[in-house]
Amino acid sequence: MTQFLSLLLNGISLGAMYALIALGFVIIFKASEVVSFTHGSLLLLGAYSIARLSEPLGFLLAALVGIAITAVAAFVIERVIINRLRGAAVISLAIVTIGVDIILLTELIRRIGSDILNVPHPWAGGSVRVGDVGISENRLIAIAVAAVLIGLFFAAFKYSNWGIAMRASAEDGETAALMGIKQGRVSALAWVVAGVLAAVAALFLVGSPTPGVSPSTYAVALRAFPAAILGGLDSTGGALVGGLLIGIAEAMAAGYQDQLLFLGRGFSAVVPFIVMIAVLMFRPSGLFGTKELTRV
Amino acid sequence: MRLSKRSTGATMLAAGLVLAATGCSTKAPESGGGGGGGGGGADVQTDIGVEGQTIRLGVLTDLTGVFAALGKDITQANELFWEDNQVCDTYDVELDVQDTGYVPQQGVQLYSGMKDSILAMQQTIGSPINTALAPEYESDQIVNFPSAWSKTLTEIPGTGVVGATYDVEIANGYDYLFEEGLLAEGDTVGHIYFEGEYGANGLAGTKAVAEEMGLEVIEAQIKATDQDMSAQVTQFAAAGVDLIALTVAPGQTASVATVAEAQGLDVPILGSNPVFAPGLLQGPAADWLKTHLYVASPVSSFDAHPELLEQYKEAYPEATVSLGVVVGFGMSEMMKQVLDAACENGDLTREGVLNAFSELEEVETGGLVVPIQGFEVGKSPSLQSFVLQPADVEGGAKVLADAFEGQFAEQIAG
Numbered sequence: 172m173t174q175f176l177s178l179l180l181n182g183i184s185l186g187a188m189y190a191l192i193a194l195g196f197v198i199i200f201k202a203s204e205v206v207s208f209t210h211g212s213l214l215l216l217g218a219y220s221i222a223r224l225s226e227p228l229g230f231l232l233a234a235l236v237g238i239a240i241t242a243v244a245a246f247v248i249e250r251v252i253i254n255r256l257r258g259a260a261v262i263s264l265a266i267v268t269i270g271v272d273i274i275l276l277t278e279l280i281r282r283i284g285s286d287i288l289n290v291p292h293p294w295a296g297g298s299v300r301v302g303d304v305g306i307s308e309n310r311l312i313a314i315a316v317a318a319v320l321i322g323l324f325f326a327a328f329k330y331s332n333w334g335i336a337m338r339a340s341a342e343d344g345e346t347a348a349l350m351g352i353k354q355g356r357v358s359a360l361a362w363v364v365a366g367v368l369a370a371v372a373a374l375f376l377v378g379s380p381t382p383g384v385s386p387s388t389y390a391v392a393l394r395a396f397p398a399a400i401l402g403g404l405d406s407t408g409g410a411l412v413g414g415l416l417i418g419i420a421e422a423m424a425a426g427y428q429d430q431l432l433f434l435g436r437g438f439s440a441v442v443p444f445i446v447m448i449a450v451l452m453f454r455p456s457g458l459f460g461t462k463e464l465t466r467v
Numbered sequence: 468m469r470l471s472k473r474s475t476g477a478t479m480l481a482a483g484l485v486l487a488a489t490g491c492s493t494k495a496p497e498s499g500g501g502g503g504g505g506g507g508g509a510d511v512q513t514d515i516g517v518e519g520q521t522i523r524l525g526v527l528t529d530l531t532g533v534f535a536a537l538g539k540d541i542t543q544a545n546e547l548f549w550e551d552n553q554v555c556d557t558y559d560v561e562l563d564v565q566d567t568g569y570v571p572q573q574g575v576q577l578y579s580g581m582k583d584s585i586l587a588m589q590q591t592i593g594s595p596i597n598t599a600l601a602p603e604y605e606s607d608q609i610v611n612f613p614s615a616w617s618k619t620l621t622e623i624p625g626t627g628v629v630g631a632t633y634d635v636e637i638a639n640g641y642d643y644l645f646e647e648g649l650l651a652e653g654d655t656v657g658h659i660y661f662e663g664e665y666g667a668n669g670l671a672g673t674k675a676v677a678e679e680m681g682l683e684v685i686e687a688q689i690k691a692t693d694q695d696m697s698a699q700v701t702q703f704a705a706a707g708v709d710l711i712a713l714t715v716a717p718g719q720t721a722s723v724a725t726v727a728e729a730q731g732l733d734v735p736i737l738g739s740n741p742v743f744a745p746g747l748l749q750g751p752a753a754d755w756l757k758t759h760l761y762v763a764s765p766v767s768s769f770d771a772h773p774e775l776l777e778q779y780k781e782a783y784p785e786a787t788v789s790l791g792v793v794v795g796f797g798m799s800e801m802m803k804q805v806l807d808a809a810c811e812n813g814d815l816t817r818e819g820v821l822n823a824f825s826e827l828e829e830v831e832t833g834g835l836v837v838p839i840q841g842f843e844v845g846k847s848p849s850l851q852s853f854v855l856q857p858a859d860v861e862g863g864a865k866v867l868a869d870a871f872e873g874q875f876a877e878q879i880a881g
Binding site: 292295300421437 | 698747
């Protein structure tokens, strides 16, 4: 039971961060109809900036500046590239984002090299134990911060002008434009929000129990993509559910590796994709995608 | 309904691209062999890579990829060594240093550019690149020192693994733990290892020891990109392991230490030599590592070789040194012994160097690298290992046990 609870808690904390990344993925798709593959490198950019700036600026300021840098990078990608290609086919835009991702990633990997850059979180490697179940403080704080951010996001999405404009654009772009909604602005803001969410996820992903910033941090985003897709690419709620589902499935598959031996070693690494494929077989638009679409 | 179709299509596209992005593969092209000619001393025969009194050696290292820091340390140590040393007091050595960025294809291309002007390879970094170049090294009769310790590398004629292979190495680590009373017969061991040759080779060592000592082994295979070891350590804690064995990279080591500490899993951690990097001592896991991690290693640390550290820091004052420097000096010393022997045989041709390499026995590097018995194809070149532990010293580790041959080594080496 202890093992199960530990794995569940670990899965939830991992899932919360996947959800943050997946949410960014979804809002970019909703606002600009781009399947953005830049998220891996944006995540790494956030982590790298925070780690590098921690020494001169201290943790708190470095975190804020690092998040701002990532948001600005996302904004620049949207303004300089995506906005100019408005109207291009979904597949062309997706491949453009892969190109941007590779360029940014190559530079970051070159800069990081084989170092492990540590982010000096004030809570460092501390842990909390309830009975026999232990979790790092970093992960606990991550769950809390993710919950607050996701809550704020949903509130903004529902009540703020930007949220309404974005939902209107996603429902029917042309009519929204005729109603005076500036799609370019909606799209740019969506990219900025996605950048912020990725950087916040990065801030916790590089803390205990993960070792710090290394090029492998990038791989986390690859697991958040299936979270967004299985939740429904145009469903913000789906991103949250998808993130948690993937996080928990992955932690369980890794923790019960011995019991799942008949599926082969290293099964946990493919779990996100198996869950995604299984869901898409039965619901091609994802868990929550269809519901949103039937209203059109 | 337009949006519905489009959205579904985009979902499928994204799913497909994600799958494609995570399942990339690398396949190295091959290129043909070749040769050239050169001058040489009066009574020493030479062919490729020797011009007058200068021998040219190739270095395929990583200066911009994931192993850039390590590659830089090894290469600078190679350069520093050859600045001060000559082959049979006659020939200077010049290095042709090329950066592969840890991309096998790049390595193959760079080798085809340099192969007509070099006598041998002072260094080739990374198992994938060594494996990609194996057919060419074999057909070109190249003597090469890799900075990896996989058993498959010993299958390449002319390739000299600088110490014991991973299976022998970790078995020596077990031996140390048994001797020190940190592990007992019948205990349970949880081993986290990378998929692929490196991990499999380390795990083979654990399994061999387990068979001898009745250990129960819980295996946890991971990918090199997995960074969070919570689930694996949780599994080990539930199984009540007495030791965690690692054949991974430093990132995973740090994660294992922080999770073990968080879960109160107070057991020793034994690692293959690549599990540790000095950078770990700046992280939150530092204190746990300094008391719990034991690293079986083919090289010594700087606390046993202060003069080496001094020399290196003088030449490269800005560098943060790692034990890669010791590896670099050690492999250059071995190359010198090979070339000296070939020179004494009067044959500094590639074939002559390869023969000298194959005939080499009992290679000593002044305690930098474990003593090498000889380079026999398919066999671990050494049966000995050092045991190191992280500490607040230059290079990040202190020596707990000098080079020794554990009780399991010979049997595993075959």
